[in-house]
Amino acid sequence: MKASRLPASPERYPLAPPEETNVLVSWAKELIRQLRLAWRLFKDRRVPWGLKLIPPAALIYILSPVDILPDLGLGLGQLDDIAIILLALKLFIELAPAEVVREHLRALGAKIREWPVEEPALVEGEFEVQEE
Numbered sequence: 001m002k003a004s005r006l007p008a009s010p011e012r013y014p015l016a017p018p019e020e021t022n023v024l025v026s027w028a029k030e031l032i033r034q035l036r037l038a039w040r041l042f043k044d045r046r047v048p049w050g051l052k053l054i055p056p057a058a059l060i061y062i063l064s065p066v067d068i069l070p071d072l073g074l075g076l077g078q079l080d081d082i083a084i085i086l087l088a089l090k091l092f093i094e095l096a097p098a099e100v101v102r103e104h105l106r107a108l109g110a111k112i113r114e115w116p117v118e119e120p121a122l123v124e125g126e127f128e129v130q131e132e
Helices: 018-043 051-063 077-095 098-107
Strands: none
Touching (some): 018 051, 018 098, 051 077
C-alpha cells in the first residue's frame, strides 16, 4: 500500500509555518548584510580608528571569562554575548560617517530607503535673554 503525501498542516509543524519561515529568512539575510557592511566599514580608511575599536572590544568581551550573566543555565549565559555582539554591530554602523555608510550600502546592492541613515538635525533660531 502506497502512502499518500498530504501537504504539511500547521498542526503537524506548529513551530515553523511558512509565513514565519520567510520572516526568519529575511532576518537572517538582513543580519548577513549588516555583517558584510560592518566588515566593509572596518576596512575603510575614512572611518575613524576610534570607531574601529568597537568590534574588537565586543569580541574581547565574548572571549573573556567575565560575563554579565553567568553561564549557569543552558543558553541563558550566551544571551548577553549575543546582545553585546548585536549592539556593538549596530553602534559601529550608526556612528560611522553617513556618506561612507551610504556608499557601501549602494555597493552591497541595498536600496537606501530600506536603510535609513539619519543626519543630525540642525535647528536654527534666535533667542533673547531677559533679565529680571
